[in-house]
Amino acid sequence: MRLANKVAIITGGASGIGLATAKLFLQNGATVVIFDLLHNDSVAELEKDFQDKAAFFEVDVTNEEAVMKSVNKVFEQYGKIDILFNNAGISGIGKIHELSQDYWNKVMNVNVNGVFLMSKYVVQKMLNRGGSIINMSSCVAEIGLEDRVLYAATKGAVLAMTKSMQVDYASHNIRVNALLPGTIYTPFVEKYLSTAENPEETLNGIKKRQLSDELGKPIDVAQAALYLASDESKFLMGSPLYIDGGAVFGKKI
Numbered sequence: 001m002r003l004a005n006k007v008a009i010i011t012g013g014a015s016g017i018g019l020a021t022a023k024l025f026l027q028n029g030a031t032v033v034i035f036d037l038l039h040n041d042s043v044a045e046l047e048k049d050f051q052d053k054a055a056f057f058e059v060d061v062t063n064e065e066a067v068m069k070s071v072n073k074v075f076e077q078y079g080k081i082d083i084l085f086n087n088a089g090i091s092g093i094g095k096i097h098e099l100s101q102d103y104w105n106k107v108m109n110v111n112v113n114g115v116f117l118m119s120k121y122v123v124q125k126m127l128n129r130g131g132s133i134i135n136m137s138s139c140v141a142e143i144g145l146e147d148r149v150l151y152a153a154t155k156g157a158v159l160a161m162t163k164s165m166q167v168d169y170a171s172h173n174i175r176v177n178a179l180l181p182g183t184i185y186t187p188f189v190e191k192y193l194s195t196a197e198n199p200e201e202t203l204n205g206i207k208k209r210q211l212s213d214e215l216g217k218p219i220d221v222a223q224a225a226l227y228l229a230s231d232e233s234k235f236l237m238g239s240p241l242y243i244d245g246g247a248v249f250g251k252k253i
């Protein structure tokens with residue numbers, strides 16, 4: 001019960017890492033409100049298992065009015081917001097000369113503007129009592145990776161935002177940290193593999209990025225999010241936390 005009596009919002013909590021985190025937070029005593037585009041069977045299962053501790057709001061994190069109204073509703077309903085996990089994100093694949101401006105703007109909008117809007121409205125509710133904000137970056141913010149210029153730009157922006165946000169809100173007892181996962185096996189990666197010419201070969205290539213020779217699992221990242229959300233990490237401020245099987249700092253010869 002590491003999050004007893006805490007109220008958390010998790011964006012993109014209906015799938016993958018966000019879903020695993022929602023379940024782990026609930027198991028640790030938190031009330032969890034998922035903000036995502038679509039309700040699905042996994043969310044329904046959480047609502048059934050955890051009753052009124054689990055809730056779903058249909059929110060597109062790029063829609064300012066929806067974000068503002070939904071954050072206000074959570075605050076009215078639960079009286080506070082202790083944790084914000086800015087997890088919703090989409091991939092962006094291609095080399096810079098191949099990308100259309102629409103595609104560039106779309107990925108920037110979800111991955112960066114979404115973090116801006118969610119943080120803008122949730123911070124207003126945290127200013128008086130503090131809280132923990134967890135921003136989803138990626139190890140791609142730190143390493144060059146083929147065809148990821150757009151995705152890397154978004155995740156690098158999120159990492160940079162994390163550090164400046166931390167400075168701005170430290171005096172309000174709000175901690176802001178970032179997660180930098182390596183490749184985690186989720187629908188996000190499954191979708192990418194389904195578009196590859198040779199999915200098996202591509203998967204084997206991705207596995208080799210990690211020292212572990214395996215992809216991470218959503219629960220690996222959820223455990224890190226739990227630590228950042230809990231008071232156990234009270235001395236972590238503006239930090240990048242790597243959960244990447246050694247992808248950033250390790251090198252196989």
Ligand SMILES: NC(=O)c1ccc[n+]([C@@H]2O[C@H](COP(=O)([O-])OP(=O)(O)OC[C@H]3O[C@@H](n4cnc5c(N)ncnc54)[C@H](O)[C@@H]3O)[C@@H](O)[C@H]2O)c1
Nearest residue numbers: 012015016017036060061087088089138181183184186188
């Ligand atoms: N899977 C990986 O290898 C990996 C690695 C590093 C970082 N990440 C990041 O982790 C986060 C979660 O990824 P995942 O692998 O669990 O992906 P996923 O596709 O399984 O889940 C992402 C969720 O975000 C939601 N979402 C997308 N756009 C949204 C919007 N505009 N508003 C609200 N919700 C929206 C989707 O509906 C989905 O439920 C993303 O930010 C991703 O960039 C993933």
